[in-house]
Amino acid sequence: MLVSGTIATRTTVRLSNAVVRFAGDSGDGMQLAGDQFTTQSAMAGNDLATLPDFPAEIRAPAGTLAGVSSFQLHFSDQDIHTPGDAPDVLVAMNPAALMKHLESLKPGGTLIVNSDAFGDRNLTKAGYEANPLEDDALTDYQVHEVQITTLTLRALEGHIERGELNKKEAERCKNMLALGLVSWMFSRPIDETETWLQTKFASKPDVADANITALRAGRNYGETTEAFVFTYEVKPAKLPPGRYRNITGNQAVAYGLIAASVRSGLPLFYGSYPITPASDILHELAKQKHFDVSTFQAEDEIAAIGSVIGAAFGGSLAVTASSGPGIALKTEAMGLALVMELPLIVVNVQRGGPSTGLPTKTEQSDLLQILHGRNGEAPIPVVAASSPSDGFDAAIEAARIALTYRTPVVLLSDGYLANSAEPWNLPDVDSLPDLTEVFAFTTEPNGPDGEFLPYLRDPETLARPWALPGTAGLEHRIGGLEKEADTGHISYEAGNHHAQTLLRHERVQRIADDLPPLEVEDPSGDAQILLVGWGSTEGPIRAACHEVRQKGIPVARIHLRHLSPLPNDLDDLLKAYPQVLCPENNMGQLAMHLRARTLVDVQTYDRVTGQPFSSSELVEAIEALVTEVPA
Amino acid sequence: MTTNDAKLTKKDFTSDREVRWCPGCGDYAILATVQTLLADAGARPESTVFVSGIGCSSRFPYYMDTYGIHSIHGRAPAVATGLAIARPDLDVWVITGDGDGLSIGGNHLMHALRRNVNLNILLFNNEIYGLTKGQYSPTSPLGSKHKSTPMGSLDRSINPVSLALGVEATYVARSIDTDRQHLTEAISGAYEHRGASFVEIYQNCNVFNDGAFMALKAPDQKEHNQIRLRQGEPITFGPDNERAVVAEPDGSMSFMDTREAGDRVVVHDAHREEPTTAFALSRLSHNPTGPTPIGIFRDVERPVYDDMLRDQVQEAVDTKGEGQLTDLLSSGNVWDVED
Numbered sequence: 001m002l003v004s005g006t007i008a009t010r011t012t013v014r015l016s017n018a019v020v021r022f023a024g025d026s027g028d029g030m031q032l033a034g035d036q037f038t039t040q041s042a043m044a045g046n047d048l049a050t051l052p053d054f055p056a057e058i059r060a061p062a063g064t065l066a067g068v069s070s071f072q073l074h075f076s077d078q079d080i081h082t083p084g085d086a087p088d089v090l091v092a093m094n095p096a097a098l099m100k101h102l103e104s105l106k107p108g109g110t111l112i113v114n115s116d117a118f119g120d121r122n123l124t125k126a127g128y129e130a131n132p133l134e135d136d137a138l139t140d141y142q143v144h145e146v147q148i149t150t151l152t153l154r155a156l157e158g159h160i161e162r163g164e165l166n167k168k169e170a171e172r173c174k175n176m177l178a179l180g181l182v183s184w185m186f187s188r189p190i191d192e193t194e195t196w197l198q199t200k201f202a203s204k205p206d207v208a209d210a211n212i213t214a215l216r217a218g219r220n221y222g223e224t225t226e227a228f229v230f231t232y233e234v235k236p237a238k239l240p241p242g243r244y245r246n247i248t249g250n251q252a253v254a255y256g257l258i259a260a261s262v263r264s265g266l267p268l269f270y271g272s273y274p275i276t277p278a279s280d281i282l283h284e285l286a287k288q289k290h291f292d293v294s295t296f297q298a299e300d301e302i303a304a305i306g307s308v309i310g311a312a313f314g315g316s317l318a319v320t321a322s323s324g325p326g327i328a329l330k331t332e333a334m335g336l337a338l339v340m341e342l343p344l345i346v347v348n349v350q351r352g353g354p355s356t357g358l359p360t361k362t363e364q365s366d367l368l369q370i371l372h373g374r375n376g377e378a379p380i381p382v383v384a385a386s387s388p389s390d391g392f393d394a395a396i397e398a399a400r401i402a403l404t405y406r407t408p409v410v411l412l413s414d415g416y417l418a419n420s421a422e423p424w425n426l427p428d429v430d431s432l433p434d435l436t437e438v439f440a441f442t443t444e445p446n447g448p449d450g451e452f453l454p455y456l457r458d459p460e461t462l463a464r465p466w467a468l469p470g471t472a473g474l475e476h477r478i479g480g481l482e483k484e485a486d487t488g489h490i491s492y493e494a495g496n497h498h499a500q501t502l503l504r505h506e507r508v509q510r511i512a513d514d515l516p517p518l519e520v521e522d523p524s525g526d527a528q529i530l531l532v533g534w535g536s537t538e539g540p541i542r543a544a545c546h547e548v549r550q551k552g553i554p555v556a557r558i559h560l561r562h563l564s565p566l567p568n569d570l571d572d573l574l575k576a577y578p579q580v581l582c583p584e585n586n587m588g589q590l591a592m593h594l595r596a597r598t599l600v601d602v603q604t605y606d607r608v609t610g611q612p613f614s615s616s617e618l619v620e621a622i623e624a625l626v627t628e629v630p631a
Numbered sequence: 632m633t634t635n636d637a638k639l640t641k642k643d644f645t646s647d648r649e650v651r652w653c654p655g656c657g658d659y660a661i662l663a664t665v666q667t668l669l670a671d672a673g674a675r676p677e678s679t680v681f682v683s684g685i686g687c688s689s690r691f692p693y694y695m696d697t698y699g700i701h702s703i704h705g706r707a708p709a710v711a712t713g714l715a716i717a718r719p720d721l722d723v724w725v726i727t728g729d730g731d732g733l734s735i736g737g738n739h740l741m742h743a744l745r746r747n748v749n750l751n752i753l754l755f756n757n758e759i760y761g762l763t764k765g766q767y768s769p770t771s772p773l774g775s776k777h778k779s780t781p782m783g784s785l786d787r788s789i790n791p792v793s794l795a796l797g798v799e800a801t802y803v804a805r806s807i808d809t810d811r812q813h814l815t816e817a818i819s820g821a822y823e824h825r826g827a828s829f830v831e832i833y834q835n836c837n838v839f840n841d842g843a844f845m846a847l848k849a850p851d852q853k854e855h856n857q858i859r860l861r862q863g864e865p866i867t868f869g870p871d872n873e874r875a876v877v878a879e880p881d882g883s884m885s886f887m888d889t890r891e892a893g894d895r896v897v898v899h900d901a902h903r904e905e906p907t908t909a910f911a912l913s914r915l916s917h918n919p920t921g922p923t924p925i926g927i928f929r930d931v932e933r934p935v936y937d938d939m940l941r942d943q944v945q946e947a948v949d950t951k952g953e954g955q956l957t958d959l960l961s962s963g964n965v966w967d968v969e970d
Contacts, residue, residue, distance in 0.1 A: 479701025
């Protein structure tokens with residue numbers, strides 16, 4: 001990571017990139033500190049990727065391993081795609097945070113510990129028999145013991161004396177002191193954070209002032225103490241020109257849905273039931289009602305998708321979102337939407353399973369559930385977002401397919417994408433797809449004798465008419481029972497059921513005819529190994545490919561946006577490489593699907609830790625595969 | 632959207648589908664009543680949507696020449712809620728039964744009612760599962776012997792009107808499939824009411840549970856057992872109005888000889904804001920095997936969920952202006968990268 005710099009009493013070292021992790025108790029405000037450090041990095045022009053990691057419990061017992069919450073930020077003067085494998089700097093606010101995160105700190109890395117929190121009680125809760133600050137447990141690291149709590153209280157003595165806040169409230173500002181210190185270490189101005197604090201605590205000026213005082217105290221501590229010999233600087237990244245902002249996956253999906261609503265001219269209806277990690281989409285959309293957005297917090301997951309079916313029947317761009325357990329509940333209604341052939345979107349922000357599983361952790365293990373988990377022959381198109389900002393484009397693509405083909409579409413995201421942030425090069429709004437071109441409401445009867453045939457299909461897309469209640473002459477009744485062709489009347493006739501089943505498959509398959517060719521990343525053109533990925537693993541896969549190519553191993557990779565139907569050119573591509581590796585955050589679900597569909601012997605690389613996998617692990621997996629390549 | 636104002640008839644609300652309920656089913660009478668009253672009330676087929684779940688009653692939408700959704704078991708109130716929110720211009724009806732609406736879909740029914748979504752909910756109560764051929768339902772009396780309960784059912788039944796009043800539904804009525812005039816009144820009231828209206832209809836299943844409502848329908852019994860609720864009138868019943876409903880000190884109600892009751896007779900007021908009195912009335916019978924109130928229990932005005940939801944959208948537009956995508960995308964901290 002060292003690029004240049006000379007050592008003096010206080011030297012600024014230029015780094016190409018750095019990974020910083022803030023770790024502390026759930027109540028220590030680590031997510032907030034991390035968020036603000038992210039904003040500072042973005043404003044400094046770095047490329048970045050974040051990894052928030054927090055317990056499912058709102059407040060797990062203080063000081064325990066279960067209660068540790070962390071936020072990791074990778075920032076760089078280069079284009080980066082992962083939140084980084086191992087931190088260069090670890091801030092540990094208590095023994096539990098140290099116990100949980102020390103092993104991932106790079107050898108020789110910088111460790112800042114809040115020594116005030118290393119009393120016997122906390123040490124015992126974290127499982128330390130001896131104080132690691134007092135033995136040789138930390139000799140491999142550059143350790144900075146900082147009395148973060150004491151310094152915070154001292155900085156806020158005046159506030160406490162004036163009765164503006166009590167000791168406990170003052171202590172809560174210690175995350176800002178830590179942030180001030182880290183901001184100083186990385187030569188970051190803190191004005192943005194001060195402005196943000198003033199806005200956040202606008203109604204509590206005393207609290208705003210205390211936090212700002214603590215922030216400044218942290219920075220001043222770095223500047224005046226002799227303990228820190230180095231400060232660091234990461235120059236702006238050379239990103240493509242444009243206007244940027246940071247965005248999380250959930251935010252990007254919400255914005256994408258709004259964009260699809262604006263670009264289709266349809267009002268957005270969002271019905272959902274709160275569930276981690278999807279709820280932030282609801283929160284975001286509820287703030288944007290002025291885009292003609294209706295948000296409905298339903299009584300349960302089934303009601304949520306039920307309401308969406310009703311709204312779609314009424315002519316809205318209708319969307320629901322959930323995570324695995326909620327999707328399981330929506331399954332029957334997804335089948336109804338499929339046979340009613342109504343355009344709607346089901347977002348699945350996947351989390352660790354099975355059952356309640358790991359609510360706040362990431363996984364890609366709902367793929368087969370989404371592809372196959374419905375009663376009957378029930379094909380539904382599936383698209384996946386591959387990075388936080390990609391949620392925007394993926395949502396628009398889901399809407400395009402839903403509206404063009406009159407079908408429910410599943411948009412897959414996951415817990416990592418949902419909460420992680422990255423810089424987003426804002427698109428030109430006018431360049432977004434014009435979705436008014438892909439559908440039109442039917443207003444006139446389409447049958448021979450002026451009758452309306454709700455299942456008379458477009459010969460090309462096989463889409464059925466979308467005729468809205470309120471249109472005289474097009475009254476029709478549809479539901480979950482099998483339908484006769486064209487009329488949509490109930491039919492139990494054997495031949496008809498077979499024909500309708502084939503037709504529903506064909507309708508989804510035809511979507512593939514409309515997809516652009518897959519983009520293959522194979523810079524040398526002589527790769528013998530193809531990596532196939534989908535969803536949030538794109539960052540680690542891309543980084544791993546880059547790394548093995550540096551080592552002289554040519555590898556190719558493709559990343560699938562569309563998981564159902566699979567792209568038409570996928571089959572030939574898989575067969576063009578002697579080895580195909582499919583890295584996934586599950587037990588090989590896409591690999592299984594690809595094997596079944598192509599008969600290619602797709603290898604799996606599976607990790608289900610609840611965390612995005614590290615690119616270095618993947619590098620080893622690719623290298624292991626190389627040794628197997630026949631000469 | 633095209634409309635014309637010509638006077639419509641029952642025929643205009645009748646679809647070309649053959650009605651396939653069992654001969655003698657109470658559903659026929661309800662269907663005919665609804666088709667006629669919609670025409671008479673000036674409803675438009677194109678602006679009318681019937682949403683149903685699963686069960687015998689839920690085939691209803693296929694026989695109406697309106698828009699319709701035959702959805703999945705128990706979920707009709709949820710589907711209808713989404714439609715009502717999206718489309719204030721429509722009359723949205725929910726057709727459900729005692730199994731669909733009170734068992735598998737009990738949750739959705741309760742929430743649609745307490746939200747006061749602008750829906751007309753007709754619950755056909757036949758105290759039996761018909762479509763699955765004769766298992767006891769949530770309204771079957773305790774001890775009912777049916778296919779799945781040869782030794783008698785063990786769970787106490789739900790009183791649908793009590794349930795609706797318990798969640799403070801704003802329009803709650805009860806009627807009988809074959810009483811054309813009374814049924815028309817109860818459903819017309821639901822149609823006129825803005826907000827969630829709930830009508831429980833005692834409906835005879837002549838195949839699996841014939842005669843469940845004989846106490847209210849048999850010529851020699853009905854006068855003794857139908858307690859007709861009439862707005863503003865003392866609640867009395869019997870061939871010579873010889874029995875009266877009186878309030879007890881503990882808030883419940885009971886029956887008494889009208890002559891002895893004097894001024895203790897309860898005077899019916901469906902417009903009372905507080906649902907307690909209506910609830911006490913609904914407790915006079917649990918299953919309709921004896922004296923049972925029939926009529927409009929509650930009819931009050933309260934803000935309507937979907938109206939308020941749309942008002943919030945309008946308020947957001949009024950205060951923030953119509954949303955602009957460019958502003959949305961560049962909200963928060965942005966920075967520019969130059970060439």
